[in-house]
Amino acid sequence: MALRTILLVLLMLLPSCAGARVLAKDYMTLVKKTSKSSIKSVMRQADRYLEAGHQDTALVYYMVVCNRMDDKLSDEDKHHCAMAFLKKGNIYYMKGGFADALKAYFSGLRIIKTCEDQKGIGRFYNNIANVYCAFNELEKAYTYYETGYKCCSKYRDHQNEYKILTNLTILNVKLGKTREARKCFNLSEKLKDKNSKADNFMGRFNYGLILIAEKNFAQAVSNFKSLLSYSFDVGMEPRFICSAYKKLYKSYMELGERDSTLKYLKLCENTAVKHGIHYFYLDVLLDHADYFDAQGDYKSASRYRARYQKDRDSVYNIHDFDRVKNEQTLYEMDKYDKYIASLNEREKERVLTISAQRYTIAAVSVVTLVVGLLLLVVYRQKKRIDKSYNNLFVVNRNFVNNQEIMRQRLSDAVSRLKESEAEAEQLRGRLAAYDADDVVKDTGASELSDDMAHKAKSGGINDDMRRKLLDSVIDIMENTTEFCRPDFSLARLAVLVGSNNKYVSLVIHDTFHKSFKNYVNDYRIHLACLRMSDTAGYGSYTLNAIAESVGFKSYTTFVELFRKIVGITPSMYRDKLKESV
Template sequence: MNKRIFILCNILLLLIVSLPLLADDMLNYEELAKLPASDLLQHGDAHMKLNHTDTAMGYYIILAGKYNTAMDKSDKYLCAMACNSAAQIFHQKDNYSKAFELYLKGVQICERNNFSDLLAEFYKNIGNLYSTFQDFQQAINCYKKGLEFARETGNTKTEIKLLMNLSGISCYADLTDEAKIYYDEMMKFAGKDTLIEYFGYLNKALILANEKKYEASIKCYEQSAAYATKMHLAPRFTGSVYGELAKLYEKIGQTDSAIHYCHLNTDYSEEHNIMYMLVESLKSLATLYEKTGDKKNALLYKSRYLAVSDSLFSMNEFNKMKNTQFIYEMDKNYQKIASLTTDKEQKDIQIKTQRKFLFIISGSLLVFIIMLILVYTHKRRLHHAYKDLFNRNNELLQSEQENKKLRIEYENKLIEERTKNAQLTITMGKAPTPEKNDKTGSLEKENEKAEETTGDSDEIKLYSANKLTEEQKENLLHAIKKVMDNPAEFCDCEFSLERLAALIGSNSRYVSLIINETYNKNFRAFINEYRIKEAQLRLMNTSQYGNYTIKAIAESVGYKSHTNFIIIFKKITGITPSIYQKIAKEKE
């Protein structure tokens, strides 16, 4: 009856275990791959707390597959953590090869990014894998590496766990002296972890058993069991103590005590559903009762052992099938995520290249804009400078026009006064002395003398000019100014020194010398100044000359070559005629 009930319980347990598979969350891996690394890890950890290991595995695998070298260092750290969590689930599902693969991937991520604190955890877990296969030496090597990293980074929590493992496994490897060293180092952290006192009793018992101090060892085992019960540690801790006590009593030949602790272990395992412990304790009871000659109990526990082992085997087979499919899906999704990650890396490289190209274009555009701004600023400054020159030239021109107007008015008044004086003289009966005879007559005489000395040297000409009286010079200069007051004369392209001399009834040499002496310039420079000033007036007169081209303005003031006009205009005013015309139009 008990046997049937027990089998039914195990079948029920089998159904309960299978429910997560039937109700497994259908994860959309492509959509989840878009989540940030922190969100994926949080979801995975949340499902682990709810014991939804399959769903948690999905999140961990996605995050592990997202790893790439272009990620932020913080995200790489989370990927390494995901590798560790996923590997632990594979370890629990007895898929040691996949667990080992993910542990190694995590180690590679940590070594590339100097995550020494995580390396301690990874080497601890890899050591646990070797311990499962009772490869104690490899396990010890991994634990030692992990211990170095834990101490290097100040990871006390992992350091304590590694010291616990090293102390215990050194006993299984018959390295009692090393076990003692690690035990002493572990006990230095007493009070910092609730498991230290438990493992303090348990590992001490193992060391004493190796030293064949069985009574002391048994006492330590009992203390560890009492502590586990007191601190409400996981059932496997108490069960492990009962199992070790049964082995120790069997080893020293105390069969009754061995049977007692086997029964305790059996009841405890059944109560807490620790199946692997139950199978081991039932098998030990069958063997022990057979040794004592109690065939009835031997047969009973043997049959129970076979039933449970068959049930456990069936459950393991079912889990294996489930895990095989699950692992296949996980691996497929892992590869898919890895492929997506590769595509993302290629896109990131492409984006970086495009960004670099865009940066170059932006830089070139910025330089171009700066150049435009500089050119614009320079043009504005130049335009202001041209405006200043225009205003200065305009002021000088207006001043000269005012002076010219005043001079003409003065001369006209002077002529009026002389006319009045002449009329008054006639009225009084006096014969006026022809003024022309004094001025023009003297000029004609001088002209005759100049003609006689046409072939003389420059010294003779200068001497002849110096022979003119101050009054004659003044009269000659007055006549020159009077002619030059008429733009129609000097704006004629045929106007020359000879024509000017003819218009004032004088000699060209006298005229040239008077211009040189008065204005300190030759006739060409003298006439250019008059023509350019007239050009300025016409460029300012936009109502009459606004539609004139520069060439037309040049021809209107006597220049046959508008190029020559532009050069002379800029030399005298400081700006070109086109700019002068433009500024004049702006001031309308």
């Protein structure tokens, strides 16, 4: 069975391929014949072929017009080119080439925006939105429909205004915007052509969709029955009738009327089978299964699902075959499009060749000179940057190496401060030997006042407390690795020195003119530099591991702070260390 199916497909494809070769020859002749014709005449010929149902031939003519687009064309010719892109896109859309259709629509839209006559611009927005609907990008489609509607209203393009309002009605129902759907429907009813069978059908159909969205199922049933009668009376195509059947049995299903639901399910199925409307047929099979599931008739539901699984493969095979044929046609058309474009490009090249040659040598010379200068500038700049990085590295390395000396000097300064305070204490003792009453009268009040002012200025901490607290903070930071803990905080440091957050923060800020965070980060970065230099102890550590060892939770934060404090990145610092060995 499978072998017979493959042979059948091959037999069907062979004539198609042969036909494509014949068409290719004819199309190339056609392109050459139209090379001297005006854009208007080529466009007129294309429209005639399209109306006669010869889409492929019409498409080649539209391609000829599209590839003649030039900014120097008259406004009329530009408008013809825009319409050629629109109709080219329509043909691609009907063949399932949605991406190519969208590209053509956007190309035409850009052209028509430069024309004085922009009456047809709404058609581009409407068709672009249709493509986005096919891709199920409904919000984006909604935006283009709205833009197209505004353009149609502006240029009084009522025919396309009606189409957009009809599409907006359906889209609003899909998006659950029932109020907006009814508003669009009411506007569309004022614009529809009452002599058009399709317009009358879509008007009643959209009205039924709104009734379903509003859960007015009884009225929806009445509407779709009336629509079916109209469809049979005026001879609508079977796909329209299937659409009405489907919404009718959906409404009956919501009302819980089993017999009527089953009746119209069968009618929709029979119509779809009779006229080969495959997508409706498969949908109806699934709806049958859902119906019987709801009734508890699982045996019948299972039977319909089995039919769906069985028939789906054959239907999809037909779809795949149609897609293959369409893809082949689109492939052939793409070749013609490229050929037409190449003819136009050759014509332009002949016009531009002489002027291009005049500037080629000069341009090459200028470019060569500019590139040479840029390379020189880049080279010199790189040398300066390398030198700056080396200087930063040397300065920072010296600072790290001399850190112990600085610590010793700080210890000496603290000792001298203590000696000075002792001398001051002795001096105060000697002054106490004088007349206490006079001293108290003359100086007591002012000293008390000065001491109170100093305490107020220093946040309630006197010099003795400040000195002891500073000694404790420095002792913790210099003689322990508490700051290497990831959770090290101001509160933790305050606990370690036996004080509170406020006093510790005040002492650090007044002494080092830094916040607690910056104060701790300096220690961490300098310790990281020492550990990178310690190849014996930390040579096997990655930079990330070193960052974690000094208390950084985030490697990114470590790199940013390292570069800010040291001037170069950790990786550059380690490379410079290796070079200096």
